[in-house]
Amino acid sequence: MAKLSLLWVDTPGLEDLDPALVAKAAGMALDQGGLLEAAVVTTSQEQAPAAVRQRLMGLPVAWLELAAEVGGGPEAHRLARAAVAVSRAAGRAAKGTLPPVYAPQPAQSVLVAGAGYSALAAAWEAAAMGHPVTLATPFDSVDQAGADDDPEAVSLLAAQLPAQVDLAPNSELTRLTGAAGGFNAWLSTNGDAPQTYGAVFLAPSGELVVGCEVDGLDPALCRPVSGLNPEDFAGPEDGWLHVAVLAGTAEAVPSYSFSAAMQAALALAERPKVQVSLLFSEARVAAPGGEKLFRDCREAGVLAVRVGPGKLEVRQGGRELAWADPLLGEELELAPAAIVLAEQATAARPAWLDNDLLVKPWDELVPDNPRLAGGRTSRTGLFITGALRGTSPGEARRDEAASAAAAMHQALTGKVVPMPAVRDNFCASCLTCVRTCPHGVPRYTVDHIQCAPAGCVACGACAAECPAEAIAPPSWGNPEMFSSLEWGLALAPEPKMVLFACAASGMPAVTSLSAQGHQWPAGLVIYPLVCAARMSQLLLLRALEMGAQRVLVAGCHPGNCRSITGNHKAMAKIASLSGELAALGLPTDALEFLPLASNQTRELASAVRAMAQKAGEE
Amino acid sequence: MTNAQLDTPVLILGGGVAGLAAAVDLARRGVAATLIEREPRLGGRASQFCCKATEACARCGACRLGELLAQAAQLPQITIYTAALAVAAQPQNDGWQVDLAPQPGGEIGPGAGRPLRERTTLNTQAVILAVGGGAFNPAGKTRFGHGRVQGVFSALELEAMLSQGALGPDGLAPAKVAFIQCVGSRDASLGRLWCSRVCCGYALRMGRVIRKLLPDSEVTFFHMDVQDYGRAWEDELPLMRHQMRFVRAMPGEVTAGDGGPQVTYALAGEQAQKEGFDLVVLSVGLGPPNGASALGELFGAAKDDDGFLTADGGPAGVFVAGAAAGPRSLNESIVHAGLAASAAAVRVASLTEARHG
Structure with missing residues (x-):
């Protein structure tokens, strides 16, 4: 049995905690197993007394970090929380749990695979922070712009590229494995040998495609906005040349695409004897300058026609357009000499992305999740930017690269995060962790599970799913989780209840409520989790077994989880376990998932109130 | 010193x-x-x-x-x-x-x-x-009645009402809600010739929240055009068109009526009409x-x-x-x-x- 020599509560927010309370909590832990030699509460390591620091030298220390959530609240609660904290460390020491493993230094090099503005911006940003950068482009030179890029902006950025950017022209990424701090990348110019990179930016150059316009147009009349030369257009002396610009007639187009169509319409309208009709279902003017451009078009004589999605009729073999005009109350027809079509930026998804790297579907890798804005993906250290991600051309791509690069730099150089520990002798190589981890950290190599050096966010999905208790992020293994839950529930008066609160949603709401002086029910144990993904059915059952009458899990709304599906996983576990509760003689609504945002304090308070009321009635 | x-x-x-x-x-x-x-x-x-x-x-x-x-x-x-x-x-x-x-x-x-x-x-x-x-002060658009006609709120006020639970089964429960878009944006008469980008997004989302809180309520969305708002937006728009009533018209004015604010608007090619609501929300633009x-x-x-x-x-x-x-x-x-x-x-x-x- 390991012995905990010294406990250190290193928690901002606990500074006002009465040392006597901690002593009492520590005493309780001592009574339980006699494991604790001393407990020290301090705000930071620097502020610890010199004597304490000296005693720490060479001793096995359980580092304990409660998040900043502790603060305010009645004293009894703080005691309970301190006890939870103390016992967590005690449990870790007692039950021989996984020791923290510190990863080898993450690789600092960065691979940017792609071309055009997004790729150059990523390379520039990474180099500006001192990372060695390899820019692998499928083209001969790096100033090759994508079809959706401004060529001038691209050549300007290419000229500014720092010298430490290693250029790999005519080179494509063909395979990628690993995660932050240790990616293996296969480049077509390197044969079979993979190179190691700390982070990877994937930013293939964009193409422009016509979409969102009505079918059946005569191809001989059609040309895309980007292929337009207004000089080709001039009307006859004695009449007009009619040109139709279609900008989202089947379905509305994005505003950058609408702006480009308006610019084309304006250029055409300035040609002699050319009459331009701009047809669209919605005028998308949200791009900078869009509204002014819209007005300029109309002032220049462009006919702006709103025609409901799919309401534009195509006749005469695709040479005539017809629509019902609500203002005139009649049907109008137009036989244009040319039809100009709006385009949208897109990029082909590399085939290897679906096979090799990910195991996960694209929507889980690049979900439309606000927590992964700015180029981030669910895999720490992998950034997907630009056209492949659907980011609008122009400055938004530069913002995205800058935001992504800051996250990359922090992941590779920030505080070294202990990586999940794996007990090889327990591991059955079932690969559950490989499938479960939303961040791609564990991978199977030869005969054991190996974790990437910098990708873990400690969400605990692996620990919740591993059937052999062989893997867990530090301090989130079953022994410490169970021990602290047991302690919290042992201290709580009846009716006992547990609130498991996710660090991104439930816990900030708890903190705000506590700061406002909210009175929590005395029997409520508030248990912080990094992510609802850590919720396991064993943990839920243990809570019920220890006398909790009700358990509430406050996690993020679907689509808002930083670990993508942590909230879904918790919901599924609660749903399936709830079906078994009746057989155990427990109320079928004893377990509940509350989707919550960090600012929904009122919703949390009322859910806890409702839970307490139900528990009190039983 | x-x-x-x-x-x-x-x-x-x-x-x-x-x-x-x-x-x-x-x-x-x-x-x-x-x-x-x-x-x-x-x-x-x-x-x-x-x-x-x-x-x-x-x-x-x-x-x-x-x-x-x-x-x-x-x-x-x-x-x-x-x-x-x-x-x-x-x-x-x-x-x-x-x-x-x-x-x-x-x-x-x-x-x-x-x-x-x-x-x-x-x-x-x-x-x-x-x-x-800066959010547009709706008092600058006097004909929409903000501060004058009871039941007219700015979208910022609605945000606060929804945060505080003032709207919903336990509070104000309007049966008919109208959102008026482009208040203080895309408006030549105010010299504000830009689209505020965010208003379609917040208004339709809050409309959807109101429909969830009060399933019997009717939400009307007076607008010129629906702007784009992220990748999933285009997929959600058809659903929202079922949940809410989309009216392509910019109302002329909002006046006090017997039961609540009255919105005057004209559909393309039609006569102006008045319609009563319990709550009118002015989607104020960013400046x-x-x-x-x-x-x-x-x-x-x-x-x-x-x-x-x-x-x-x-x-x-x-x-x-x-x-x-x-x-x-x-x-x-x-x-x-x-x-x-x-x-x-x-x-x-x-x-x-x-x-x-």
């Missing part, structure tokens, strides 16, 4: 999402920053916003303020002063000397920074203006920051044609982040702050290198 002295590589003005995101991104890059907020507490306009999730997250970004506040509180490179106003600024060798004056109020809470207590002179190499955009001209004078910051701040053509070492530079959603502001942080970090690095050879 001499001012307290403070040196900081980067000074950030504004403690809303853009300022906080700039501070966090600078810290990620290893650059220290001091952030000042003139109000007693951090958060800016986002702190009034409600969560707009219904069955799933609506990606409005309102929750990201909490995330940023928590991150900023934990990063040692970030120093935050609330109730602090920049009152004077002078360019100097390597950047700026800025005088800060304490403002009334200022509260201490978890992650809220601390109030500035004394006049302070701050030397900095770079300044990031993240003062946010240049309040006090943009004062900031412009203070730092000589450049402005674009519409009055938004811009780093282009402005003095060296002054950068702009978020809605102060143009209408932006919360998520866009957070990403936009990344570029200001990058530019400021590069400037600090080059100045430091120059100084130390």
Whole structure:
């Protein structure tokens, strides 16, 4: 049995905690197993007394970090929380749990695979922070712009590229494995040998495609906005040349695409004897300058026609357009000499992305999740930017690269995060962790599970799913989780209840409520989790077994989880376990998932109130 | 009395999402920053916003303020002063000397920074203006009756009502709700010739929240065009057209009626008609920051044609982040702050290198 020599509560927010309370909590832990030699509460390591620091030298220390959530609240609660904290460390020491493993230094090099503005911006940003950068482009030179890029902006950025950017022209990424701090990348110019990179930016150059316009147009009349030369257009002396610009007639187009169509319409309208009709279902003017451009078009004589999605009729073999005009109350027809079509930026998804790297579907890798804005993906250290991600051309791509690069730099150089520990002798190589981890950290190599050096966010999905208790992020293994839950529930008066609160949603709401002086029910144990993904059915059952009458899990709304599906996983576990509760003689609504945002304090308070009321009635 | 002295590589003005995101991104890059907020507490306009999730997250970004506040509180490179106003600024060798004056109020809470207590002179190499955009005051559009006709609210007021639970089964339960879009944007009569980008997104999302809270209610959306708002938006729009009534017309006026506000509008090619509602929401647009001209004078910051701040053509070492530079959603502001942080970090690095050879 390991012995905990010294406990250190290193928690901002606990500074006002009465040392006597901690002593009492520590005493309780001592009574339980006699494991604790001393407990020290301090705000930071620097502020610890010199004597304490000296005693720490060479001793096995359980580092304990409660998040900043502790603060305010009645004293009894703080005691309970301190006890939870103390016992967590005690449990870790007692039950021989996984020791923290510190990863080898993450690789600092960065691979940017792609071309055009997004790729150059990523390379520039990474180099500006001192990372060695390899820019692998499928083209001969790096100033090759994508079809959706401004060529001038691209050549300007290419000229500014720092010298430490290693250029790999005519080179494509063909395979990628690993995660932050240790990616293996296969480049077509390197044969079979993979190179190691700390982070990877994937930013293939964009193409422009016509979409969102009505079918059946005569191809001989059609040309895309980007292929337009207004000089080709001039009307006859004695009449007009009619040109139709279609900008989202089947379905509305994005505003950058609408702006480009308006610019084309304006250029055409300035040609002699050319009459331009701009047809669209919605005028998308949200791009900078869009509204002014819209007005300029109309002032220049462009006919702006709103025609409901799919309401534009195509006749005469695709040479005539017809629509019902609500203002005139009649049907109008137009036989244009040319039809100009709006385009949208897109990029082909590399085939290897679906096979090799990910195991996960694209929507889980690049979900439309606000927590992964700015180029981030669910895999720490992998950034997907630009056209492949659907980011609008122009400055938004530069913002995205800058935001992504800051996250990359922090992941590779920030505080070294202990990586999940794996007990090889327990591991059955079932690969559950490989499938479960939303961040791609564990991978199977030869005969054991190996974790990437910098990708873990400690969400605990692996620990919740591993059937052999062989893997867990530090301090989130079953022994410490169970021990602290047991302690919290042992201290709580009846009716006992547990609130498991996710660090991104439930816990900030708890903190705000506590700061406002909210009175929590005395029997409520508030248990912080990094992510609802850590919720396991064993943990839920243990809570019920220890006398909790009700358990509430406050996690993020679907689509808002930083670990993508942590909230879904918790919901599924609660749903399936709830079906078994009746057989155990427990109320079928004893377990509940509350989707919550960090600012929904009122919703949390009322859910806890409702839970307490139900528990009190039983 | 001499001012307290403070040196900081980067000074950030504004403690809303853009300022906080700039501070966090600078810290990620290893650059220290001091952030000042003139109000007693951090958060800016986002702190009034409600969560707009219904069955799933609506990606409005309102929750990201909490995330940023928590991150900023934990990063040692970030120093935050609330109730602090920049009152004077002078360019100097390597950047700026800025005088800060304490403002009334200022509260201490978890992650809220601390109030500035004394006049302070701050030397900095770079300044990031993240003062946010200004919301249009609906009183400037008198015919919509805000402040005059009972039952007419601005969208900001609706955000607060939804946050506080004032609207719903336990509070106000309107049977008919109307949103009027483009109040103070796309409006030549006000000289505000820009689309505010965010209003279609917030209005339709709040409409959806109202429909969820009050399933029997009817929500009408008066608009010119529905703007784009992110990747999943186009997939959600057809569903929203089922949940709410889309009317393509800009109402002429809102007047007081017997049962509530009356909206006068005309469909294309039809006569004007009046329709009664229980609640009318004016979707106010984002404009240049309040006090943009004062900031412009203070730092000589450049402005674009519409009055938004811009780093282009402005003095060296002054950068702009978020809605102060143009209408932006919360998520866009957070990403936009990344570029200001990058530019400021590069400037600090080059100045430091120059100084130390």
